[in-house]
Amino acid sequence: MSPDASSAARDGRLAALLPAELIPLFDERFVGSCTLFEEYVHRLALRVVRSTGIDAAARQPGTRGEIAVRAGLDAARAEVTVGWLLATLALTGRAARAGDGRFHIPSALPDLEPEEVAREQERHDPSALASYRMADLAAAAYPSVLRGTASGEAALFAPERIGAWFEYFSNDNVIYAISNRIGAIAAERALHGDGGAVLELGGGLGSGTAAVLERLADAGRLPAVRSYRLTEIAPSFLRRAQRRLAGRFPGVPLSFGRLDMDRPFGEAEVEAGTFALVYGVNTLHVARDLEFTLAEVRRALAPGGALVLSECVRPFPDRPVYIEFLFNLLEAFRAPRLVEPWRPNGGFLTPEQWTAALEACGFRAVTVYPDIARIREVCPAFVVAAITATAA
Numbered sequence: 001m002s003p004d005a006s007s008a009a010r011d012g013r014l015a016a017l018l019p020a021e022l023i024p025l026f027d028e029r030f031v032g033s034c035t036l037f038e039e040y041v042h043r044l045a046l047r048v049v050r051s052t053g054i055d056a057a058a059r060q061p062g063t064r065g066e067i068a069v070r071a072g073l074d075a076a077r078a079e080v081t082v083g084w085l086l087a088t089l090a091l092t093g094r095a096a097r098a099g100d101g102r103f104h105i106p107s108a109l110p111d112l113e114p115e116e117v118a119r120e121q122e123r124h125d126p127s128a129l130a131s132y133r134m135a136d137l138a139a140a141a142y143p144s145v146l147r148g149t150a151s152g153e154a155a156l157f158a159p160e161r162i163g164a165w166f167e168y169f170s171n172d173n174v175i176y177a178i179s180n181r182i183g184a185i186a187a188e189r190a191l192h193g194d195g196g197a198v199l200e201l202g203g204g205l206g207s208g209t210a211a212v213l214e215r216l217a218d219a220g221r222l223p224a225v226r227s228y229r230l231t232e233i234a235p236s237f238l239r240r241a242q243r244r245l246a247g248r249f250p251g252v253p254l255s256f257g258r259l260d261m262d263r264p265f266g267e268a269e270v271e272a273g274t275f276a277l278v279y280g281v282n283t284l285h286v287a288r289d290l291e292f293t294l295a296e297v298r299r300a301l302a303p304g305g306a307l308v309l310s311e312c313v314r315p316f317p318d319r320p321v322y323i324e325f326l327f328n329l330l331e332a333f334r335a336p337r338l339v340e341p342w343r344p345n346g347g348f349l350t351p352e353q354w355t356a357a358l359e360a361c362g363f364r365a366v367t368v369y370p371d372i373a374r375i376r377e378v379c380p381a382f383v384v385a386a387i388t389a390t391a392a
């Protein structure tokens with residue numbers, strides 16, 4: 001969260017807009033960590049802009065593509081990311097963004113020390129340093145990815161990086177855990193009555209699964225989970241998730257399997273019409289073709305079943321979200337199939353884009369929890385929500 005957001009949180013304006021059960025999650029530990037981490041990412045972004053020559057290339061106004069070419073970067077890979085870096089600098093007035101989409105860096109950029117912010121984070125709450133480590137890995141990979149000599153996937157998902165991801169996708173990391181907590185509340189509500197079978201997509205290292213099962217256990221509703229199938233594309237993540245969850249929820253019929261949401265779910269032995277709940281934490285925005293994946297989700301749901309997506313949401317079209325610094329390196333994230341009007345760009349979607357996407361793909365009763373459309377006026381950096389929809 002930006003300083004604006006943190007002051008809104010501290011002076012009570014945010015609490016007035018949040019449902020009562022979410023207020024304790026947005027405490028000083030979380031808000032302070034987000035504020036610091038956003039500053040850290042801004043400082044890393046400044047360094048990347050300087051070290052890749054984007055600052056010199058933007059002395060004269062240009063589109064993001066023109067600036068990428070002037071800086072000698074691989075235009076196809078770098079255009080979106082250069083646009084994101086410049087839009088991020090524009091948030092703090094260090095770059096100018098004209099109405100026609102052209103950017104310009106009018107004067108020399110300062111070199112602000114990210115390390116100073118990391119030290120402050122260590123004093124405030126060291127659990128969030130897992131996010132800093134991932135941002136550092138991304139920053140180190142930027143020059144080669146933007147020049148086209150390495151892929152972001154190879155740089156971020158090398159086998160020796162898996163430990164860093166394990167710490168990042170964790171309920172101990174206060175910055176990441178918020179998505180799991182909000183998602184767990186929405187998932188518990190969506191699994192109403194007698195419950196049924198649950199399918200999780202992109203379950204990664206299992207922290208979202210743990211949070212939702214803990215929530216159901218606390219509510220005495222674990223028996224509502226007739227079965228829980230955690231799926232994930234990366235076998236190494238899946239193995240770790242299996243180990244992380246082993247023995248933790250003995251009464252739950254938990255199974256694990258590889259599923260690529262860009263492929264027909266039948267290939268992963270997902271039977272049509274069988275799930276009361278399909279759940280995903282920060283996963284669906286990376287679908288190569290959201291229309292295709294949402295159609296597969298609909299097919300998997302039983303009549304009246306629900307889809308719950310806990311997502312990082314873009315508060316306003318075109319506004320960069322700080323964690324995109326990391327994920328923009330991944331092609332699947334920044335360059336999915338585009339669909340007007342609800343998938344105009346890669347990365348995170350706004351609440352309105354999610355609603356339009358789900359309705360266009362045959363879902364109804366779409367809700368966004370909490371109501372970002374109201375919160376963003378006070379806190380434009382409030383970027384987490386669970387989106388729930390029912391198969392029509």
Ligand SMILES: C[S@@+](CC[C@H](N)C(=O)[O-])C[C@H]1O[C@@H](n2cnc3c(N)ncnc32)[C@H](O)[C@@H]1O
Binds near residue numbers: 202205209259286
């Ligand atoms: C934000 S992470 C989810 C983290 C997870 N909730 C956890 O606690 O570890 C998104 C996940 O989606 C997975 N993913 C990416 N592309 C996918 C695809 N095409 N099909 C299925 N999963 C995919 C990634 O490997 C990653 O684990």
